[in-house]
Each structure stands twice: as structure tokens, then as C-alpha cells.
Amino acid sequence: MTNSMNNVDYISNLVESNFKLIEKEIVNKNQVSYIIDKESVHSLLTFLKTNGWIQLSYLSAIDWPKENKFELVYIVFNWEMPVYIQVRAMLDRNNPVMPSILPIFPGCKYYERETHEFFGIKFPGNPDHEKQLILEEWDEIPPLRKDFDPRAYSDKKFAKREYTEDFVNLNGQESKQIIRKQRKTKIMNVRKGGKK
């Protein structure tokens, strides 16, 4: 059945009767999202693969610095039934280790290398996961972590072109930028209940 909500119901029944989910969300008729604990990711992915979700479309991570967590996202796709399933798992941010899913989806090899490079998540079981892939000779914390400051890194590493201020202010006009700033502070002041 193509493009039917029955697909989502079918997969929901199938997964919920076999696995204990932490959270589930039906995004739309083509997408379902499950949060599951780290230990049962492998069994859930194996289960999905045997039920037709044979393609690993994507694997990446999300950084949640406030909760001190990394969220791993596996997206699998079924060619018979158009439903993407997102399998999400929370990892500890201080020691992010997730056993590789290389035996289940061999195509995860490069995704895991990329995730290791950009978030620092380790994937034991994938022999190449610590090899460099996109960033070469990186010398800082992984760049897609939220506490990494790309501007500071760029300022430190790359020479910036310096421009001389050689323009002339005709007629002694006030800078439009300053006027704009003043107007904005005035508006904010009024908005917070200050005097006009």
C-alpha cells in the first residue's frame, strides 16, 4: 500500500509489540521516529532489516550540551513500503561510545567515520572509525560539538585581509548604523516599559 497511513500503523504495531520504546513520534505518513535505549538499537535494527527496511539512509548525531547527551540517529528505509524509520539513541556526552552496526549494515562504515570525526563518538567494531575522512589533521575538539567556536578557530588559524578605512564622511553626517542602533535601543526600552 503506497502512501497510506496504514503503513505507519503496520510498523507501529510491529515494533511496539516487540520492543520497549522510550518515546515514539509519527512525523507524517512517511516518517516514524523511535527513541530507544542504547542497548537495544542493534536488535531493533536487525529486526527492521529482516522486515524489509534494508537500506541505511543516514547515520549522524545531534549534540545536546544542556542534557549532556549525544543523540544518535539511524534512518532506515524500505523499498517496498515508503516509510522512513528514525531510530534514535541517547549517549553519554562525556564518554560517547556506541558499538558499530557494521555487521547489520555494512554501508555504515563511512557514516560512522564521519560521525566520529565531527562529534568524537567512538564506534568499536568498525576497524576504520578513527581514520580521518573529511577533516585532515584536525587539531581541535570535534567541530560540530556545540561548545566549539568556529569563528575563534578561523580567527586563530587563517590570516584575515586587513582593510584601511579610507572613506570620507561628507557633510559630517551621522552614521546610519549608529542611528539605527539608537532607534533599536529606544524601541527595546519602550517595550520593556520604559519612558518614551
Add this chain to the structure above:
Amino acid sequence: MLSTKFTKMTKEEVDRKWWEIGDFFRRNSLWMLMYCTGCCAIELPPAMTSAYDMERLGMGPMATPRQADVLLVTGYLSLKTLRRLIYTYEQMSEPKYVVGFGSCTINGGIYHDSHAVINQLDQYVPVDVYVAGCMPNTEAVMNGFVDLMDLIKSKKANGWKDYHKRYEWYLENQKAALGEVRVHDEFHE
């Protein structure tokens, strides 16, 4: 009758004459190597095909760096690409010229605060002509090529000589940004 006496030219003068002849032919048949790194590369198809017809300036595409005269750096350069660009630049035979496209090669453009993209191309390889714009108009691109030809004519396109003269300085900058210029990846080892 006019005198047919010639004073014998010194070696420098003969060399200069030969360079002038060489430059005449060189600037009228520039083979370009397109290093299509960023979005400015989309300006090259209209410049090359019938809309602006680059061939009338005597320019044409070349497949290998060994036989190319001009290196076109079209757009932003990530560190990974810069490493390969330096390889490519050093493979080109002399005299060689570099044209930098877009604001990304001038000052970083919209990628000025990215962790992966360099800000100034002329810190790492010498650049003869910049074509500004984000992205530059095709007229601007063509104008840039004509400018390059004029620079060759007036002997001001000396980027490659500068690369010899200040190689230490370039190498220092390259090392500061890249760590090591050598490519280490699974395809090269």
C-alpha cells in the same frame, strides 16, 4: 640609404626579446585548468560556450595541470581542497598564472567564520587576477581574463616568480593553516 648596421644585443636583451615573443603567443592561447571548488564554477559554462565564447580570446580548457597556463580557483577552498590545490599548482609548468574567483578567495566571503574554509588565497599561492563578486557576473569573468592578458603583456603577471622568491613565506603560511602540506589519505598510501 639607411644604415644597416646593428649593434650587438646583450644576452639580457635577447632574453627579453624572446620572452616578449613568448608572452605574445602565450597570452593569445591561454589554456586554463579549472579548479571548480565552489559555486563560481557555474559562471564558466556560459563563458566557455556560445553566449560569451571564450575561444575568441584564445582560451580553452585543458585537462591536465602539466599543460595548462592558467589555474582558475573558482570559489571557496576548504583545507582539504587547498592541500590538493597546492599539489596542482606546483605541478603546472612555468610560466603559470592564477585567477581567483569570487569574494571567497579574496576575504573569505560568506564563509569568513567557518572552521574549514581559508580566508585569503594569496597567502598560500600567488594570485595574479581577482574577479570580485558573489558570484561574479560572466562579463566580469571575461573582463578578468582580458585583464590577465594585459598583465602578461605589461609583464606584471609575476605571481610564479614571486612564488620562487618568497617560497619560504608561502610555505610557512601553508604549514600554519594545514599543519603539513603532504596528503595523507587512504587513496595516497
